[in-house]
Amino acid sequence: xxxxxxxxxxxxxxxxxxxxxxxxxxxxxxxxxxxxxxxxxxxxxxxxxxxxxxxxxxxxxxxxxxxxxxxxxxxxxxxxxxxxxxxxxxxxxxxxxxxxxxxxxxxxxxxxxxxxxxxxxxxxxxxxxxxxxxxxxxxxxxxxxxxxxxxxxxxxxxxxxxxxxxxxxxxxxxxxxxxxxxxxxxxxxxxxxxxxxxxxxxxxxxxxxxxxxxxxxxxxxxxxxxxxxxxxxxx
Numbered sequence: 001x002x003x004x005x006x007x008x009x010x011x012x013x014x015x016x017x018x019x020x021x022x023x024x025x026x027x028x029x030x031x032x033x034x035x036x037x038x039x040x041x042x043x044x045x046x047x048x049x050x051x052x053x054x055x056x057x058x059x060x061x062x063x064x065x066x067x068x069x070x071x072x073x074x075x076x077x078x079x080x081x082x083x084x085x086x087x088x089x090x091x092x093x094x095x096x097x098x099x100x101x102x103x104x105x106x107x108x109x110x111x112x113x114x115x116x117x118x119x120x121x122x123x124x125x126x127x128x129x130x131x132x133x134x135x136x137x138x139x140x141x142x143x144x145x146x147x148x149x150x151x152x153x154x155x156x157x158x159x160x161x162x163x164x165x166x167x168x169x170x171x172x173x174x175x176x177x178x179x180x181x182x183x184x185x186x187x188x189x190x191x192x193x194x195x196x197x198x199x200x201x202x203x204x205x206x207x208x209x210x211x212x213x214x215x216x217x218x219x220x221x222x223x224x225x226x227x228x229x230x231x232x233x234x235x
């Protein structure tokens with residue numbers, strides 16, 4: 001099972017780049033299904049170039065445990081602290097997807113505008129690092145304490161925005177986390193476009209839950225399409 005998960009993690013890196021969520025930065029991880037106190041993530045590198053040989057194993061303190069000399073992203077504590085706080089989470093995405101950024105730095109709150117992003121819920125929480133790192137940080141989640149404060153802001157939500165930085169998205173599988181990361185970016189873009197036309201009729205909380213539940217039954221459909229796009233792009 002771990003072998004399949006590792007292949008999916010490599011594929012997920014490439015999908016998220018191909019769909020405009022990740023670029024030279026950002027990362028995705030997956031919890032080890034056989035050892036839930038550990039997770040897999042790539043070494044610090046561009047996501048588009050990740051291969052199986054680039055994956056490392058970390059514990060929930062954010063320490064690389066395999067290979068012994070391995071290194072990974074500075075912001076690995078985003079992943080370790082969310083896994084520690086959320087036993088239900090099996091995959092975490094951190095991205096700087098461009099359409100999302102404005103909703104973390106203004107009073108406009110990101111909310112579900114269509115049935116594809118009902119997982120956003122009533123509204124998406126925003127993490128303010130100044131409350132935890134002061135006025136002069138580089139906005140990066142560099143340690144366990146900052147990772148914990150981000151996990152607390154995320155709470156039970158599927159997505160949290162990071163003011164001036166990006167977002168974090170979680171899922172019960174790699175496929176769900178990737179779906180949510182892509183449709184968070186798409187939903188932010190749609191909300192911005194709709195705001196120019198007039199008042200937006202957002203999904204109710206009940207509609208958001210119902211549409212999220214429905215989409216979770218069909219995650220393999222977009223996953224297979226995104227995989228095929230990656231394959232076509234690599235030819």
